[in-house]
Amino acid sequence: MQFKLLLPFVLSVTFVGCAVTKTPEGRSIGMLSITSEPKHERYLNIDSSASKADKIQMYRDQLVGNYPKQDFTFIRTFPYRAYQSYDSLTPRPYMIHTIDGHRVKVAEFIMFGSKNVLLTELAQQDLKVPVGMHDLVIVNGFKSTSHYTEIKNVNFEKGKKYVIGVDYSKQTGTRLYIAEYEIDQRFQENEPEYIVIKKKIVEGIEQGNLKHVRIY
Amino acid sequence: MSEFTKSVFKLGLLFSILVSSGCVRMMLPTSETQLIQQSVDGGHKIELEMNYVDAYANLKRAYDKCVAYRSRVPNDTSYIVIDGQLERDKHQATIEAKANYGTYVSKVNLKELQDGKTLLTLYLSKSKLLTENKNAELSQKRFVQEQLRALGNDPKCN
Numbered sequence: 609m610q611f612k613l614l615l616p617f618v619l620s621v622t623f624v625g626c627a628v629t630k631t632p633e634g635r636s637i638g639m640l641s642i643t644s645e646p647k648h649e650r651y652l653n654i655d656s657s658a659s660k661a662d663k664i665q666m667y668r669d670q671l672v673g674n675y676p677k678q679d680f681t682f683i684r685t686f687p688y689r690a691y692q693s694y695d696s697l698t699p700r701p702y703m704i705h706t707i708d709g710h711r712v713k714v715a716e717f718i719m720f721g722s723k724n725v726l727l728t729e730l731a732q733q734d735l736k737v738p739v740g741m742h743d744l745v746i747v748n749g750f751k752s753t754s755h756y757t758e759i760k761n762v763n764f765e766k767g768k769k770y771v772i773g774v775d776y777s778k779q780t781g782t783r784l785y786i787a788e789y790e791i792d793q794r795f796q797e798n799e800p801e802y803i804v805i806k807k808k809i810v811e812g813i814e815q816g817n818l819k820h821v822r823i824y
Numbered sequence: 825m826s827e828f829t830k831s832v833f834k835l836g837l838l839f840s841i842l843v844s845s846g847c848v849r850m851m852l853p854t855s856e857t858q859l860i861q862q863s864v865d866g867g868h869k870i871e872l873e874m875n876y877v878d879a880y881a882n883l884k885r886a887y888d889k890c891v892a893y894r895s896r897v898p899n900d901t902s903y904i905v906i907d908g909q910l911e912r913d914k915h916q917a918t919i920e921a922k923a924n925y926g927t928y929v930s931k932v933n934l935k936e937l938q939d940g941k942t943l944l945t946l947y948l949s950k951s952k953l954l955t956e957n958k959n960a961e962l963s964q965k966r967f968v969q970e971q972l973r974a975l976g977n978d979p980k981c982n
Contacts, residue, residue: 792882801881801910 630820651716656723663715663725664733674710675738681764682734685787686773687798691728696751701731702772702784703749705756706739732798739766745818746772746784752823755816757784762810771803774815785811848936852927853949856920860926863947864963871979876934876942877910879974880917884908886973892920904929922953932970947969 629637652666672680685691685702705711712735715725742764746757764770771789776782787808795801853859872879884906893904901904902924908918915936921929933945948963972978 792877794877795884799884801884801908804912 624665626824628822628824630822632814632817632819647716649711650695650713652713654715656716656718656721658723660723660725663723664730667713667715667725667730668733668736671707671710671736671738679739679766680736681739681766683737683764683770683772684734686771686803687732687782687800689800691732692798694726695729698728700747700749700754701728702733702746702748702774703727704735704737704772705745707744708742728745734769737764737770740766741785747814754821756818757813757815758818758819759784759786759810759813762786770809771805773805775811780812782815783811784815787811829852851922851952852925852929854926854928856928856931859931859949860947862950864950864959867945867947868963868967868970869943869945870967870971871937872942872944872971873940874942874975875940876915876917876936877912878976879934879942879944880908880919882976882982883919883934883970883974886978887919887921890981908950930966934974942974944971944974 626641629640631637652663652670654663654666658666683704688701690697690699691701695753703714706712714727714730717724717726740763741761744759744762746759747757748757768788771787772784772786774782774784788806790804790806791802792804852861882916887906887908891904892906893902895902904921904923907922908917909919917934919932919934921931923929923930927949929949933943933947935943935945937943946963946967948966950959951962954962969978973981976982
């Protein structure tokens with residue numbers, strides 16, 4: 609009898625999967641079944657047959673409607689070498705997950721679709737962000753683990769461009785920064801040398817200071 | 825299959841694994857230090873009349889085009905990958921070519937000198953199957969090619 613009750617649970621976990629969330633305080637909220645967000649909250653409202661250029665443009669401009677009558681600047685992800693190929697070892701790039709609670713959406717990946725824009729491609733595009741002080745949550749990850757990093761009071765100034773990157777050392781681990789940059793035209797846009805870091809406006813932010821989520 | 829055939833087969837398999845990994849690592853340098861120590865003539869040096877970032881950009885483009893390699897033959901996993909590092913804060917750059925089994929093929933150092941000049945140093949791994957003279961001849965040829973590429977004057981690769 610007990611087996612009959614247990615079986616549906618085991619099957620649902622097996623087929624649906626579950627997530628374990630770990631907070632920076634070490635609190636683990638374990639084995640929750642995945643509550644997937646509705647598609648319209650995760651993905652841009654664009655036809656899957658739209659061109660790659662249109663999808664990229666929509667990604668870049670998506671926050672404009674949320675901040676009417678405001679000036680905008682741009683932010684992108686440092687073009688790390690790991691983002692220049694796409695296979696099972698390609699990490700999920702550092703991308704803005706929310707800005708002041710507004711979700712930054714991405715283009716939906718369509719199986720066998722020829723006009724897909726990968727996350728690594730989107731991350732290296734200039735996303736328009738409003739000038740002024742803002743609270744960000746940045747997401748990144750590798751395989752089934754995602755790290756959510758909160759950065760409060762980031763001051764974006766007009767006329768400057770920003771890049772999200774990381775510093776790594778054995779002592780401190782992975783620390784995020786947001787920096788002003790200039791470009792070096794001698795290199796291609798997808799090469800790390802293309803970005804010349806000028807001034808870090810935020811640095812030393814511990815990766816995953818909000819939470820780590822692992823999907824089983 | 826007789827016990828003898830099986831044993832020969834197992835030994836052959838073991839031997840081929842050793843040949844393809846261990847022996848390659850024995851013959852070629854497996855670290856930067858080893859590469860520098862074993863390089864032909866302890867490395868070739870020359871001063872270039874150009875900025876070190878320009879030289880790096882030219883060389884990197886040429887390496888991507890003409891040195892980087894991945895075999896397209898099925899079951900052949902040989903490759904050469906390029907690892908470039910531009911350290912603007914230290915005014916220097918390096919480009920390394922690495923092959924299978926963590927072995928090093930070559931390394932180029934570019935260091936900024938005064939008056940916008942650059943010191944180019946090429947370390948090339950010595951082939952143990954060739955004589956000293958042949959090694960020197962080949963490395964000299966490659967060094968000339970390296971200078972051309974750094975200046976952006978190799979029509980095939982720049």
